[in-house]
Amino acid sequence: MPSVWSDLEPLLLQVSKPIQYVGGELNSTVKDWDSAEVRWVLMYPDAYEVGLPNQGVMILYEVLNEVEGVLAERSYAIWPDLEKLMRENDIPQFTLDSHRSVRDFDLFGISFATELGYTNMLSALHLGGIPLFAADRTLDDPIVVAGGHAAFNPEPISDFIDIAVLGDGEEAVLRMSEIVREWKREGRPGGRDEVLLRLARSGGCYVPRFYDVEYFEDGRIKRVFPNRSDVPYRVAKHTVMDLDKWPYPKQPLVPLAETVHERMSVEIFRGCTRGCRFCQAGMITRPVRERSITGIAAMVEQGLCATGYEEVGLLSLSSADHSEIGEIAKGLADRYEGENVGLSLPSTRVDAFNVDLANELTRNGRRSGLTFAPEGGSERIRQVINKMVTEEDLIRTVTTAYANGWRQVKLYFMCGLPTETDEDVMQIATMTKRAIDAGRSATGGNDVRCTISIGAFVPKPHTPFQWAAQESPDVVDHRLKMLRDAIQGDRKYAKAIGYRYHDGKPSAIEGLLSRGDRRVGAVILRAWESGQRFDGWSEHFSYDRWVAAVVEIFEGSPLSLEWFTTRERELSEALPWDHLDSGLDKEWLWSDWQEALAGGEVDDCRWTPCFDCGVCPTMDTEIQVGPTGRTIPLLVNR
Amino acid sequence: MKAPHAQRPVVQRIRVKYAKRGRLRFTSHRDFSRALERAVRRSRIPIAYSSGFTPHPRISYAGASPTGVASEAEYLEMALQDRVDLAEVLIKLDEALPIGLDVIEIVEATTSEFAATLEASEWHFSISAPAEIADQIPGAIATFLAADEVMVERMSKNGLRRFDVRSAVLSLAEQAPPEVPEVTDGNSTTMGERALRSAILEAVIRHGSPSVRPDDLLAALRIEGLASRAIVTRLAQGPFDERAGAVTDPFGPDRK
Ligand code: SF4
Numbered sequence: 058m059p060s061v062w063s064d065l066e067p068l069l070l071q072v073s074k075p076i077q078y079v080g081g082e083l084n085s086t087v088k089d090w091d092s093a094e095v096r097w098v099l100m101y102p103d104a105y106e107v108g109l110p111n112q113g114v115m116i117l118y119e120v121l122n123e124v125e126g127v128l129a130e131r132s133y134a135i136w137p138d139l140e141k142l143m144r145e146n147d148i149p150q151f152t153l154d155s156h157r158s159v160r161d162f163d164l165f166g167i168s169f170a171t172e173l174g175y176t177n178m179l180s181a182l183h184l185g186g187i188p189l190f191a192a193d194r195t196l197d198d199p200i201v202v203a204g205g206h207a208a209f210n211p212e213p214i215s216d217f218i219d220i221a222v223l224g225d226g227e228e229a230v231l232r233m234s235e236i237v238r239e240w241k242r243e244g245r246p247g248g249r250d251e252v253l254l255r256l257a258r259s260g261g262c263y264v265p266r267f268y269d270v271e272y273f274e275d276g277r278i279k280r281v282f283p284n285r286s287d288v289p290y291r292v293a294k295h296t297v298m299d300l301d302k303w304p305y306p307k308q309p310l311v312p313l314a315e316t317v318h319e320r321m322s323v324e325i326f327r328g329c330t331r332g333c334r335f336c337q338a339g340m341i342t343r344p345v346r347e348r349s350i351t352g353i354a355a356m357v358e359q360g361l362c363a364t365g366y367e368e369v370g371l372l373s374l375s376s377a378d379h380s381e382i383g384e385i386a387k388g389l390a391d392r393y394e395g396e397n398v399g400l401s402l403p404s405t406r407v408d409a410f411n412v413d414l415a416n417e418l419t420r421n422g423r424r425s426g427l428t429f430a431p432e433g434g435s436e437r438i439r440q441v442i443n444k445m446v447t448e449e450d451l452i453r454t455v456t457t458a459y460a461n462g463w464r465q466v467k468l469y470f471m472c473g474l475p476t477e478t479d480e481d482v483m484q485i486a487t488m489t490k491r492a493i494d495a496g497r498s499a500t501g502g503n504d505v506r507c508t509i510s511i512g513a514f515v516p517k518p519h520t521p522f523q524w525a526a527q528e529s530p531d532v533v534d535h536r537l538k539m540l541r542d543a544i545q546g547d548r549k550y551a552k553a554i555g556y557r558y559h560d561g562k563p564s565a566i567e568g569l570l571s572r573g574d575r576r577v578g579a580v581i582l583r584a585w586e587s588g589q590r591f592d593g594w595s596e597h598f599s600y601d602r603w604v605a606a607v608v609e610i611f612e613g614s615p616l617s618l619e620w621f622t623t624r625e626r627e628l629s630e631a632l633p634w635d636h637l638d639s640g641l642d643k644e645w646l647w648s649d650w651q652e653a654l655a656g657g658e659v660d661d662c663r664w665t666p667c668f669d670c671g672v673c674p675t676m677d678t679e680i681q682v683g684p685t686g687r688t689i690p691l692l693v694n695r
Numbered sequence: 696m697k698a699p700h701a702q703r704p705v706v707q708r709i710r711v712k713y714a715k716r717g718r719l720r721f722t723s724h725r726d727f728s729r730a731l732e733r734a735v736r737r738s739r740i741p742i743a744y745s746s747g748f749t750p751h752p753r754i755s756y757a758g759a760s761p762t763g764v765a766s767e768a769e770y771l772e773m774a775l776q777d778r779v780d781l782a783e784v785l786i787k788l789d790e791a792l793p794i795g796l797d798v799i800e801i802v803e804a805t806t807s808e809f810a811a812t813l814e815a816s817e818w819h820f821s822i823s824a825p826a827e828i829a830d831q832i833p834g835a836i837a838t839f840l841a842a843d844e845v846m847v848e849r850m851s852k853n854g855l856r857r858f859d860v861r862s863a864v865l866s867l868a869e870q871a872p873p874e875v876p877e878v879t880d881g882n883s884t885t886m887g888e889r890a891l892r893s894a895i896l897e898a899v900i901r902h903g904s905p906s907v908r909p910d911d912l913l914a915a916l917r918i919e920g921l922a923s924r925a926i927v928t929r930l931a932q933g934p935f936d937e938r939a940g941a942v943t944d945p946f947g948p949d950r951k
Contacts, residue, residue, distance in 0.1 A: 062718070067923055070763050075721040083733075083793050311733060313719070313726045313793065365733030365791065397750055 059090070061148050062156040068146065072139045076314045077105035080131075080153030083311035084363060086118075087154045088128035094241060095234045097121055097129040098152050098162040098199070100181060102174030103593060108133040109310060110318040112372070113168045113205060116305040117226050127234045130154035130162070134177040135184065137590060137597075143184060150185035159185040163237055165199035166230070167218075169207035172570035173592035175214055179585040182217065189582070191219045191266060196248055200237075200256075204229075209294070209341050210518040210634040213570055213577035215265035219253060222262060223637060224294030224341070225327070227303055229261050254285065263292040263637060270575055276615035278574060278631040293638040294341065296678050300327065301352040308363045320368035320401065323356045324348065325385070329374035330680075332659045333432070334443045334649065335471065337517035338374055341639045343672040345663055346681040350381045350388070354689040357389060361398065368399040377404040377411045378663075380683035386417045388689025405430035405469060407446045412457045426465035427458050433474060434485035440656040441476055448488055452495050459496035459505045466492070466507045471514040472536050473528030473561065476654065482536040485509060486543040493553045508555035509544070511537065513564035517571050519639040521649040523632060526625040527568045533561030562600040566592070568622040569607070574633035577621070579610045640678075642671030702744045703776040705753070708804035709784070710772050710949060719795030720765035720926075727796065728756065731771070734791035740784055741777035757810040758932055761908055766929040767799070768816075770945065772809055802949040809945070813902060815865060815935040817942045818909045820896040824924040829892035835916040836867055836896075845915040849908075856905065860915040863900050863907040866940060870895040899942060901935065 069075035090096070099118055101108030108114065114131060121129035130152035135143065143149075149158035159165055159181065167178055179189060182201070188194050191201065203211050203221045211221035222229050236259060240252045247254075256262040267288045271279040283290060297303055309321045326347040329339040348356075357369050371385070379385060382402075389400055400418040404411055407429045415427055431446050433439040439446055455466050470485055489507055496505035513533045516522040537558045544554050569577060583606035591597035607618045626632065628647050635643070649659065662668055663682055673679055715722060722730070732752055735742050744750035753774035760766040781801045789798040806812075822829065839845055845861040900907050909929075913922045933945035 066718075069721055070923055074723075075763065076723060076726055079718040079721050081718055081793055081795060083730075311730075313722050313730050315725065315729070319729070362737065365735070365737035367732075367736060397744060 059161075060156045061151050061158065064146060064148050065143075065151065065156065068139065068142045068148070071142060073136065074106075074314060077133070077312075078135075078139065078153070079313075080156070082109070082153075082313065084308040085131075085154055085310055086122045087130075088122060090128070090155065090157075092126070093128040094126040095128075095164070095238045096162045097127070097164045097166055097230070097234070098132050098159045099129055100132040100159070100165065100167045100178075101134075102167055102169065102177035102181065103134050104136065104591070105133040105312070105314060106316045107593075109312045109314075110316050110322075111168060111170070112306070112322055112324060113170075113226060115310055116303075117166065117168075117230050118310075119306050119308065120227050120303075121230055121234065124231065124234065126238065130157070132159055132181065134174075134181065134591065140180065140184065140590075150181045160187050160198060162199045163241070164202055164233070166202045166204060169203055169205040171593065172207045172213070172567055174207070175570060175581050176585045176589045176592055178214070178217065179582065180590055190216055192216075194219070194249065196245065200249075200252070202233075202262075206338060206341065207571075209337070209637060209639055210571065210573075211263065211265065211637075212575050212633040213573040213581060215575050216578040216582075218265065220256060220262045220264055221637075222295065223292065223639070225297040226295070227297050227305070229295045232259060232261060254288070257285070257288040260289055260293070261295055264288070265575075268636065274615075276620060278633060280631060281633075281636045291636050291638040293676065294640060296346075296676050297327070298346060298678060298681065300324070300346050300348040300681075304348075304352060304356050304359075307356075307359060309360050309366075311364045311366070318370070319366075320370050320399075321360045321364050321366040322370045322372040323353055323360060324372045325353050325376060325379050325382075326373045326682075329378070330662045331375060331378070332443045332649075332661060334441070334521040334653050335432070335474065335514055335517075336374075337520050340520045340641060342374070343640065343670065344678055344680045345378075346678075347379055347683055349683065349685050349687065350385050350689060351685070351687050353385055354388060354392070358692065367397060368401060370401045370403060372403060375404060375406060376402045377406045377408075377414055380663075381685065382414060383410075383417075384684075384688060386414050390417055390420055392689060392691055407431055407451050407454050409454055409457050412454060412461060412463075415458075415463070416461055424462045424464070426467055427463045428467040428469065429454060430469035431488075432469060432471050433477075433481065434470060434483070434488065435481040437656065438474055438477055438481040440658065441653050442471075442474055443653070443659055445658055448491075451488065452492055455492040455507070456495040456499045460499045464504060464506060466496075466505075468492075468507060468509050470509060470511040472511055472540075472558075473514045473533045473564075475516075475522060475525040477528070477536075479536060479539060482540050483543060485511070485540055486547075489544070489554055490547070490550050493550055503553075506553055506555065508557060509540075510557045511540070512559035513561045515564050515568045515571055518632070518634045519641055519646075521646050521653055523572070523646065524626040524628070524630075524650055527565070527622040528561070529619075529623050530561030530565045533564070537561070563592070563595075563598055565618060565622055566598075566600065566603045569603075569618055572633070573621050576611075576614075576616060580606045583610055638675065640670075640672035640675040642669070642675070645670050702746045702750060705743045705774040705776060707775045707778045708772060709775065709779070709781065710770060710802050710804050710809060710946065711788070711798060712800040712946065713769050713771070713792075714797045714799055715760065715764075715766045715769060716795045716797060717765070719793065720928075721763055722796065723762040724756070724759040727759070728754070730792065730796060734788055735773070738784075738787035738791040740773070740788065741775050741779065743774040743776045755810075758813045758816070758902065760929050761910070764909060764927045764929065768929055768931045768933075770809070770813065770932070772804060800946065802946045804949060805951075806948045812934050812945050812948075813932050815899055815901045815942050816932040817930045818898045818900060818912070819928045819930050820894075820898070820909065820913070821926045821928070822894040822896065822921065822924050823891050824894070824921065826890060826892050828918060828920050828924065829894050831918045832869060832894050832896070832916070832921075835918050836869060839864075839916055840867060847911050847914045849911060849914075858905045858907075860907050860911050863903060864912060865899040865901055865935065867896065867898040867912070870897055897930075899935070899940075902932075
């Protein structure tokens with residue numbers, strides 16, 4: 058049964074948004090099945106509307122499909138309405154490109170941007186008829202590969218995956234394809250074990266089953282060690298250098314269905330060395346590697362021609378930090394003047410330059426909203442997290458934005474940061490009110506608005522806060538409520554300040570999954586069995602279901618939800634991800650953690666000397682930044 | 696902040712007939728309009744924009760078919776700021792749209808009020824169902840046609856609505872099924888290994904208010920399990936010729 062389409066089609070009239078299951082997107086590829094030697098299915102374990110725009114999947118899909126003899130298709134999480142019908146009608150988890158069962162493929166890559174996709178992975182494996190436990194799989198089952206940021210601590214899902222790959226995927230998937238191709242050509246000697254061993258020995262694949270973990274009686278990890286010869290003690294992340302050589306996606310996928318990003322994206326650099334201590338993305342993607350101004354311009358033009366999108370997002374962890382961002386913004390705005398092409402820059406830097414950039418990019422369009430991320434409410438807490446923004450900076454920046462015609466400003470904060478007190482959070486209200494006052498006097502009017510968006514902080518592996526105690530949901534929720542009352546109780550500001558928050562309970566579960574070890578796998582399985590799916594969606598997330606699973610599984614052991622989340626760790630404790638190498642020196646992370654507690658700052662190694670975080674020497678990488686001095690030419694003959 | 700661009704004036708209006716085929720019948724109207732706007736940009740058709748801070752491409756749609764229904768006869772109109780070669784635009788636009796959303800014909804608009812000329816649609820129902828469902832069809836058609844009024848209910852944005860289907864149906868008949876070997880429904884565990892029968896229905900339904908959709912007609916036949924077994928295609932829409940009892944070409948006046 059190569060394609061499940063004819064069985065699926067009659068069911069689609071009965072489900073919501075059927076278009077998300079039909080494939081056929083502009084720029085999608087269906088390669089000939091029989092002439093391919095290595096076949097990948099790439100899955101983003103969330104709904105299509107979130108998964109399709111994912112850059113990681115889109116890039117690997119194209120990189121793999123460009124290789125002779127290798128094919129890649131895509132799959133996304135299936136909503137419960139269709140999942141139920143598929144189970145009743147024996148239809149497996151399928152790919153969108155040729156509607157084949159995911160079990161037909163050699164490799165099943167799943168990209169975990171967050172840990173909240175773990176239960177959806179179990180649904181997909183189960184629907185696909187693939188044994189949930191890696192140990193139960195046969196030669197007829199795909200090799201299940203986890204990637205994405207969450208793969209930097211894949212221990213909680215180590216029972217369910219065959220491999221985790223850390224870091225940039227472009228070169229890694231190509232190397233893996235060659236190893237699998239070679240093994241298949243040889244007639245699959247040694248079966249599944251052998252191919253996994255070959256992949257593990259290549260150095261770039263973490264195969265959890267080749268490592269054993271021992272624990273102390275109190276629950277802490279005693280040691281993690283390889284149980285096979287020649288597999289590395291620590292598995293290192295991959296780093297792609299010279300982004301100009303990797304101009305992907307060249308042909309971005311354009312869905313028919315509505316998705317969360319109705320625009321194309323061009324990644325203008327990778328990595329970030331601002332050193333925000335809470336930010337896992339910044340820590341694990343070092344060093345900074347810029348795409349050149351001309352490389353960016355070429356990708357924008359090619360992407361617009363290939364997609365017909367009317368908006369381009371210039372993507373990165375902190376886009377205003379590109380060494381030639383001013384020239385890029387002006388160059389692109391000049392080039393597309395009068396063409397109804399919108400440019401957006403996801404940057405939340407709190408400074409006047411950022412406002413200038415936003416002005417430049419919207420010089421022909423509407424100025425709706427600007428976003429800034431001070432992250433912490435008081436100057437003290439901002440020192441702890443290394444987000445060096447004074448209150449004066451913030452007020453001045455917001456005032457500049459209002460004075461330049463921006464009427465709506467959004468401010469991002471976190472609650473529950475290490476050492477945080479009630480006062481730190483209440484300072485958010487004081488500061489925001491000052492910003493509104495300043496905006497009112499700068500514009501001479503009353504129509505300036507500010508929205509506060511705040512959620513609970515979750516300590517992440519490979520960051521200086523990996524040892525920190527996560528704040529309990531009760532304390533987080535208490536502070537969020539106090540802040541709300543302080544804002545909404547003040548008649549002078551209640552209409553001008555919007556308040557959006559995420560309560561602390563989902564973050565507690567995210568914390569368990571982020572810093573958990575192999576013993577958390579049983580909890581994930583139990584939660585999934587009791588119906589948990591789509592953890593990133595508040596209407597599907599059930600805290601009580603998760604807590605019930607935790608209690609049931611950890612009963613009679615020293616482990617608990619609190620043990621994994623609100624417990625502070627010691628330097629001497631072996632962490633579940635110590636054998637996974639992000640390049641960051643553990644000593645450096647610890648000293649930065651101590652610095653945080655002392656309120657000390659770290660600068661950015663792009664414009665100050667290297668502060669020896671460990672990444673570049675360990676990974677043999679270097680900072681790649683401009684300026685190149687080049688400019689963006691105008692387009693002629695169009 | 697500068698004032699928004701003044702948009703160039705409209706110099707030509709064109710009417711496009713297109714099809715929604717195969718898997719892409721699941722495209723909703725919103726999905727289609729986004730895809731079309733992108734295709735227009737990709738193919739560099741000199742579309743006119745509305746003025747204002749958020750200029751919109753000037754495209755108007757007429758009588759779009761419901762999600763899940765295929766169509767060989769959908770229509771839209773575009774305003775252009777440069778004159779174009781119609782044959783060239785047809786090729787470029789068709790190439791820029793995903794396969795399954797296909798451009799069939801383009802004419803220059805010479806009349807106004809195009810949407811109002813679309814008085815009725817001709818629908819084709821391709822049904823593949825177990826014999827006990829398919830065998831009820833002839834009787835159900837006879838009962839339906841003999842009635843003066845057949846009420847159905849449908850959920851709309853404003854809640855459950857109850858309306859008559861019969862008066863909007865101008866014709867309804869079962870066609871001779873195509874010569875195909877019997878297929879078995881091998882994958883369905885609930886249905887078991889039962890033989891499937893094919894049936895083809897054709898109907899002409901007048902547009903109006905409340906609008907009667909093809910699934911309303913299937914519901915009005917009152918056969919349990921029929922609706923999910925039918926693939927529906929709009930074959931034509933246009934002015935209704937009472938004497939011939941047929942839907943005619945809405946581009947007729949533009950071609951003269
Ligand atoms: S090793 Fe030095 S240069 Fe490289 S990312 Fe770390 S601090 Fe920056």
